Amino acid sequence: MTRSIIIVLDSVGIGEMPDACNYGDAGSNTLHNIAEYMGGLELPNLEMLGLGNIHQIKGVQAQAHPKGCYGKMAEASRGKDTTSGHWEIAGVILERALPTFPQGFPQEFIKRYEEAIGRGVIGNEVASGTEIIQRLGEEHVKTGKLIVYTSADSVFQIAAHEEVVPLPELMHYCQTAREMLTGDLQVGRVIARPFLGQAGEFYRTANRHDFALEPPRKTLLEYISEQGLTVNAVGKIHDIYAGKGITDFCPTKNNREGIDKTIEYMGHEHDGLIMTNLVDFDMVYGHRNNAEGYAQALKDFDQRLPEIFKRLKPDDLLIITADHGCDPTTPGTDHTREYVPLLVYGLRIKGGVNLGVRPTFADLGATVAEFLGIDPLPAGKSFLAEIKNG
Template sequence: MINRVIWIILDSVGMGELPDAAKFGDVGSHTIGNIAKEYGLDIPNMRKLGLANIEGMINLEQVKQPKGVYGRVAELSNGKDTTIGHWEMVGIYSPVAFPTYPDGFPSEITDQFEAFVGKKILANKPASGTAIIEELGKEHMETGRPIVYTSADSVFQIAAHEDIISIEKLYEMCRQARDMLTGEHAVARVIARPFKGEPGSFYRTANRRDFSLTPPEATVLDNMKAHGLDVIGVGKIEDIFSGKGITEAIHTKDNMDGVDGTIAYMKKDNKGLIFTNLVEFDSKWGHRNDVEGYAKGLEAFDARLPEIIENMKDTDILIINADHGCDPTMPGSDHSREYVPLLAYGKPLKENVDLKTRKTFADIGQTISDIFNLEALKIGESFLKEMKK
């Protein structure tokens, strides 16, 4: 019997270009494999579960008898961002990509936003979050004008110094932008990007918040909640789903805080799903092309994996996967269109089960639906029978 699923998303930890990667400019991407080649990776615990044995994995030494269930998963939807990836996992197929703004936002957006803010904006272009505050942070502090920028993803990001624009005021700006960005301009996420420090030494704080589009249809999360099961979000999960289908949530400041929060919930009496996103792989190392930081981040998570497993009940299973790639060894700093690894483990599961290559992230959500005897999702194929004892 399976009473609880601990589902951990290693944000951006991809494992090799998808067949259509050329359309996204991502030929050659392999987040895990390229990091392992360039820096090396000491991740014995994920390897024991079968990470290195996954079809298409490179530059990691396989183990003879993996203890877990393992495979790789393709993304069916048209995109390579957090929202589309997470939505597909829980049953939403997105054939149309969210809007992006490689030339900045048009005046019909900026005029309306500036009217609300009462000031002209700074930037209005795609940029690295750390680079843009170094470039415009001083002017922002002198003028009070918010820094508005985007990226290759479908995002409207607002950066502001916490001493110039309060956190609550920044969140209010984001909520206004979220209400405004609809129809053809319905970006996936509006993101608050607060920072502190002085010119030359600015740093982003942990008060980031994502204001996402509300999922357009019911997901496995909604179905679990409707059946009285717990759906606990750790990290930015609550933001990604705009709170929909979530019964309880905490926000976290970094990966290790996310692991701590997950374990704290595992020690409590709950039934259903603990759903965790560990975002630093993406936000701190992937987008900054920090290969060493990314490698050390993977090693730090791997070192905590035995602790996670030790806190599992006999009726728990653990699922680990990613939502897209963000290969720090590639030119540019954007997400990459990649397969993602899938690992599963627990007393109710068989050992050394190779799931091969799955066609859609929704196979995971469909499997969770199967575990709890819920309504079938519109897409995805359950692999429960293949892995359950």
């Protein structure tokens, strides 16, 4: 059996990239800054793999002989978006950043959208999702108008109370927006953001759904499935790749479910890829500037790693990485332009190999392609020869 497991710790960055200042992210360093804020992190399993060898993280020691291979990766694509980060991992580098709307979406588009769905829109601004439902939620409940907002990322987000706009109806409105956002308005994701509660106590539910733009070129996932191998997607992976190349998938409501489903898939007898996104780091803690919660989520993941190690088959390749940063200790609530960690482990993989600074996330995809016997991808350079025993 030949199988690779990629676990994306959504937003777990490891230091500002050289161009971070162009994005307003100078000084961002998600892992380092959380560790400093908390007085140290205890992550013994990630430490064993070599996390402390990548960058100084208080409480996480560098190992003389780490069991994993370690390094960090730079994003070659422009931006710091979930979509561009995941696409690049899978071998698609964007030369042009996905569009963002710091002043909100053009009024002429909003008017056309209101006419198309038969409902009004309020908001249409850059906002925190948890803040805007508190501010505009009561008006939404009274009028039925949808709360539309965006962020520093390429997103069109629609928040609606589940008792005012039933979920199927909200999903229809999102699909309509996805179809209408074309050309210069072609955002990476349209996101359904349902919520419940009463005025002053509104809260988002776990029924979020992403309507992603289709990747402009074939990704690693498609190359793998075209060879008759399985591609199992956990969490929002299916949404991010618009289902392309995925043979089976499982949406999840939180990190715990994501880890559970990953372990379940690892128990199957399939060649190919298991790819997981653990979204709580980003959605629940990074965007809400909750360093304490973020630290606990890191600890929770670390404590589950032995279960994942136990399910590894002799020829499996496990890769733990991220898609961007979202430093909760900085004033803003947006993603941060950071390097991402690269930890590689397997029973037949060398330990202690320093993979250095990879110039693109696509090196990960190129490595997995070679590992699975797929023809080289158009982007990225495989590091398989550096880590493979024999």
